[in-house]
Amino acid sequence: MLAYLTTIALLAHHVAAQGNMLRFACSQLVVDRVDPIVQPGIPYAAHLHQIVGGNSFNLTMDPANHDLPSLSTCTSCSFKEDFSNYWTAVMFFHHKNGSYIRVPQTGNGGPQGQLDNKGGLDVYYIPSGKVTAFKPGFRMIAGNAANTVDSKVNKQAICNRCWTGTSDTPFVGGAPCSGSDTVDIPADPKCKMIRQTIIFPTCWDGKNLDSPDHQSHVAYSGGYASGGGACPSAFPVKVPQIMYEVMWNVTNFADKSLWPADGTAPFVYSMDIGGPAAHGDYVFGWQGNTLQAAMDNNCNLNADCPKAGIHKQTDAEYNACTKAQMAPETVDGWIKALPLGDKAVKA
Numbered sequence: 319m320l321a322y323l324t325t326i327a328l329l330a331h332h333v334a335a336q337g338n339m340l341r342f343a344c345s346q347l348v349v350d351r352v353d354p355i356v357q358p359g360i361p362y363a364a365h366l367h368q369i370v371g372g373n374s375f376n377l378t379m380d381p382a383n384h385d386l387p388s389l390s391t392c393t394s395c396s397f398k399e400d401f402s403n404y405w406t407a408v409m410f411f412h413h414k415n416g417s418y419i420r421v422p423q424t425g426n427g428g429p430q431g432q433l434d435n436k437g438g439l440d441v442y443y444i445p446s447g448k449v450t451a452f453k454p455g456f457r458m459i460a461g462n463a464a465n466t467v468d469s470k471v472n473k474q475a476i477c478n479r480c481w482t483g484t485s486d487t488p489f490v491g492g493a494p495c496s497g498s499d500t501v502d503i504p505a506d507p508k509c510k511m512i513r514q515t516i517i518f519p520t521c522w523d524g525k526n527l528d529s530p531d532h533q534s535h536v537a538y539s540g541g542y543a544s545g546g547g548a549c550p551s552a553f554p555v556k557v558p559q560i561m562y563e564v565m566w567n568v569t570n571f572a573d574k575s576l577w578p579a580d581g582t583a584p585f586v587y588s589m590d591i592g593g594p595a596a597h598g599d600y601v602f603g604w605q606g607n608t609l610q611a612a613m614d615n616n617c618n619l620n621a622d623c624p625k626a627g628i629h630k631q632t633d634a635e636y637n638a639c640t641k642a643q644m645a646p647e648t649v650d651g652w653i654k655a656l657p658l659g660d661k662a663v664k665a
Contacts, residue, residue, distance in 0.1 A: 338618035339444040344370035344395040346437030351645040354379040361645040366588040372401030381455030386603030392639035402603035407587040417665035436637040442561040446545025451610035452602035459532040461597030474542040480504040481511035494543040502593035503585040516598035518560040520546030521553035
């Protein structure tokens with residue numbers, strides 16, 4: 319009991335320290351093999367992504383002529399003014415017979431309330447002091463889809479946590495990417511859910527909306543999962559800290575007799591090179607100055623904020639926002655192999 323109370327106290331301190339923040343659900347817009355940041359214009363890109371946000375998401379999304387708020391007719395995120403796009407790789411379970419199936423996703427719960435999403439992920443915008451909202455055309459990536467070395471991953475920014483129950487209430491553990499959180503995907507039959515956290519940089523050079531590697535125009539400043547610390551001189555503009563949480567429900571895969579007999583990982587991301595390659599992509603698309611107003615007016619969690627002019631949609635409204643694949647292939651049910659070139663084929 320003492321250990322439990324200590325954990326809750328530490329969590330409460332962490333939340334109080336970072337003040338108000340947006341925390342909201344985004345349902346699955348589409349699961350598609352496209353990547354308008356890294357491989358613009360190319361269908362059947364290198365690996366599969368799960369995408370959420372505005373339905374103007376497209377193969378190219380040239381920032382010079384693709385204005386997400388004006389081109390989108392709906393958003394799969396709970397705030398109706400947010401037409402940004404957010405995406406990550408997809409997690410698969412690898413059966414001992416060689417076939418694969420997509421691991422289902424669920425909304426997050428915990429002390430700040432349950433979030434409802436139909437697949438997808440949960441998004442945080444965490445301010446630390448005065449922050450400047452992103453500009454139209456801004457985009458960035460956290461992590462590296464080609465990385466295979468654990469030590470090259472910033473564990474404070476990208477991590478996984480094993481949940482030993484199907485409910486995350488009471489909350490287990492401390493701040494994101496702390497304690498026993500790991501870079502690799504946990505391979506433990508006791509895990510019923512795996513929470514993936516991806517934390518983005520909080521400092522911007524104030525000039526470039528993007529960069530060739532989609533990372534050099536931004537920088538981390540410490541203070542992970544709490545809004546970030548003071549920015550370095552080369553990146554003087556403090557921006558809201560974006561954090562993704564993906565709750566992968568691995569309950570149906572806890573039977574170790576189903577895992578590969580050769581000892582290879584039972585859970586893999588869609589790049590099929592291991593856990594260290596986890597990454598997230600972001601394209602800004604809030605309507606007008608609503609994100610700046612939300613940060614300035616201390617809008618909090620997943621609720622209407624009249625001072626900023628942001629409005630929470632009903633679960634049914636944002637769950638209904640979807641779009642067809644631009645690279646059509648089978649992504650549901652058992653497939654023979656991960657889609658890494660050829661189209662996916664049912665097992």
